[in-house]
Amino acid sequence: MALDLTPAEKELGRANFRQVSNEVNRRGFLKGLLTGGAVAPVAAAAYFGYQFEKDKDKPVRAALIGAGDEGGVLVGEHNPSYLEFVAFCDIRPHNQKRIFDGEKTGPRKGFKHHYGKDCDRKIRNFTDYKELLADTKLGIEAVVIALPLHLHAPVAIAAMEAGKHVLCEKLMAWNITQCKKMIEVAEKTDRILTIGHQRHYSMLYAQAVEVINSAVLGDVKHIRALWHRNNSWPKLDKNGKPTGEYRDGWRPDIPKEDQDALAKEIRDHWDYKNMEELVRWRLYNRTGGGLMAELGSHQLDACSIFLGKVHPLAVSAVGGKLFYTDDREADDHVFVTFEFPGKGYYVLDNNGQRTSEIKNKNDIVVVTYSSVNTNSLEAYGECVMGSRGALVVEKEESAFLFGEKDPNLKEPGGPRSTSMTVTNTAAGKPVLDSSSTTGGVTEKTLVGGVAGADGGSSGPVSKGYREEMEHFAYCIRMHQHAKSTDEKCQWRLAPRCHGKVAMADAIIALTSNQAMKKQQRIVFNEKWFDPTSPELPDADMKALNAKGEII
Numbered sequence: 001m002a003l004d005l006t007p008a009e010k011e012l013g014r015a016n017f018r019q020v021s022n023e024v025n026r027r028g029f030l031k032g033l034l035t036g037g038a039v040a041p042v043a044a045a046a047y048f049g050y051q052f053e054k055d056k057d058k059p060v061r062a063a064l065i066g067a068g069d070e071g072g073v074l075v076g077e078h079n080p081s082y083l084e085f086v087a088f089c090d091i092r093p094h095n096q097k098r099i100f101d102g103e104k105t106g107p108r109k110g111f112k113h114h115y116g117k118d119c120d121r122k123i124r125n126f127t128d129y130k131e132l133l134a135d136t137k138l139g140i141e142a143v144v145i146a147l148p149l150h151l152h153a154p155v156a157i158a159a160m161e162a163g164k165h166v167l168c169e170k171l172m173a174w175n176i177t178q179c180k181k182m183i184e185v186a187e188k189t190d191r192i193l194t195i196g197h198q199r200h201y202s203m204l205y206a207q208a209v210e211v212i213n214s215a216v217l218g219d220v221k222h223i224r225a226l227w228h229r230n231n232s233w234p235k236l237d238k239n240g241k242p243t244g245e246y247r248d249g250w251r252p253d254i255p256k257e258d259q260d261a262l263a264k265e266i267r268d269h270w271d272y273k274n275m276e277e278l279v280r281w282r283l284y285n286r287t288g289g290g291l292m293a294e295l296g297s298h299q300l301d302a303c304s305i306f307l308g309k310v311h312p313l314a315v316s317a318v319g320g321k322l323f324y325t326d327d328r329e330a331d332d333h334v335f336v337t338f339e340f341p342g343k344g345y346y347v348l349d350n351n352g353q354r355t356s357e358i359k360n361k362n363d364i365v366v367v368t369y370s371s372v373n374t375n376s377l378e379a380y381g382e383c384v385m386g387s388r389g390a391l392v393v394e395k396e397e398s399a400f401l402f403g404e405k406d407p408n409l410k411e412p413g414g415p416r417s418t419s420m421t422v423t424n425t426a427a428g429k430p431v432l433d434s435s436s437t438t439g440g441v442t443e444k445t446l447v448g449g450v451a452g453a454d455g456g457s458s459g460p461v462s463k464g465y466r467e468e469m470e471h472f473a474y475c476i477r478m479h480q481h482a483k484s485t486d487e488k489c490q491w492r493l494a495p496r497c498h499g500k501v502a503m504a505d506a507i508i509a510l511t512s513n514q515a516m517k518k519q520q521r522i523v524f525n526e527k528w529f530d531p532t533s534p535e536l537p538d539a540d541m542k543a544l545n546a547k548g549e550i551i
């Protein structure tokens with residue numbers, strides 16, 4: 001997402017990130033995991049603190065509810081040693097076939113990749129999730145939900161009430177009332193509830209956070225995040241002529257097998273108005289949450305993590321259907337500005353924890369986010385800008401670090417031509433030390449490391465899907481072990497993106513939508529983030545009937 005970085009500058013930035021993050025880690029931020037001369041990379045399981053005990057912890061028997069695009073990604077990335085799928089539910093014949101076969105390229109590998117070509121005889125297929133939840137013969141312990149947004153809450157709640165642990169895809173729910181209800185039911189039923197914001201389990205982001213927390217970037221005042229795509233190209237027929245539609249991933253063709261099987265009964269038997277709403281659910285307000293729910297929530301989640309999981313103070317936004325003229329209701333361009341508290345905004349208590357008392361109201365971090373559908377020049381990602389350096393995380397695959405050039409030094413070059421190390425100030429705080437270089441830092445200069453953190457010598461980068469599912473299974477097993485020794489035990493190991501964390505992401509995304517709709521700056525209320533408070537960001541988010549269904 002850095003527009004004019006040359007390949008050489010990118011390699012230098014990547015090498016700087018590896019060098020500095022390793023030095024920061026050796027200084028104690030990855031406590032106990034890296035030792036002075038270690039060369040073996042640290043695995044995600046060690047970093048996030050989970051590991052099944054061999055011959056003791058059997059895989060968690062799970063079912064997938066929703067076998068579409070995101071369900072396919074989760075199946076493709078799961079580890080059968082932790083999570084064993086024994087059933088799935090989907091009403092679409094197209095998805096029922098694809099979830100077994102997978103795709104030739106990409107992350108959607110299919111059940112057969114993990115369980116063999118005959119697994120369709122063993123993995124049960126349901127078309128009604130209620131029947132799946134009621135089945136006692138399969139021994140289902142947990143469900144993974146990858147449905148359209150409007151179904152997240154009702155299905156998750158039904159699953160927990162049926163005794164199942166739940167991993168639900170993001171956004172947590174269609175509105176905040178539903179988020180709070182999901183948290184309430186998880187507590188009442190004593191079930192594990194985690195939401196699929198996978199950056200919480202990305203080793204790349206974990207290492208980026210270590211660098212930011214070390215303060216080597218200096219005073220951070222701005223984070224720029226974006227996710228731009230170009231869906232403006234015309235769709236062509238088999239003869240190469242325009243069809244009148246665009247090559248838009250959110251508006252895919254409706255497969256003939258789905259049309260033939262479901263079109264006549266879609267309104268009577270399923271919770272959709274028509275086939276368009278079923279297949280293209282992201283485009284409509286009743287079933288989706290737009291760009292902020294689908295894309296922006298991921299990146300604002302990352303920005304919140306970078307800033308210490310703080311809640312934003314205010315949001316202003318502009319958005320609309322600036323390009324498309326079809327029947328979609330979702331905006332195709334959004335431009336959002338958030339005001340987050342800086343490290344000195346709140347008064348700290350004796351333990352260094354933030355209080356509600358304001359210390360310096362001018363210590364603000366401005367976070368900007370944009371998502372457009374008509375230009376793809378920049379790769380998606382986040383850029384954290386500090387007074388002493390900048391950190392760019394690109395496509396969840398690479399990180400680049402550049403130090404600000406000290407004008408008091410007479411060495412030639414600027415931020416993009418300097419190699420970097422970490423030194424200590426007189427007060428013992430780490431700072432970046434930059435020096436001119438012509439060749440960059442080589443792999444041979446690096447020691448230690450975090451597996452899967454940069455896509456370099458440690459192999460392809462994991463985006464966190466596999467790790468979030470492994471940790472979900474680990475939380476379930478640890479909870480069962482604790483309860484087996486104490487029947488009254490209410491101890492529950494919390495996933496990294498549990499309900500309260502995920503609800504904050506939903507509040508950020510959905511309040512941004514309200515800011516666009518009202519064309520006004522909205523100030524966040526801390527009571528919104530309290531699961532036990534009835535306070536909500538907007539009355540529109542209460543649009544439920546007596547059964548808790550979206551009106």
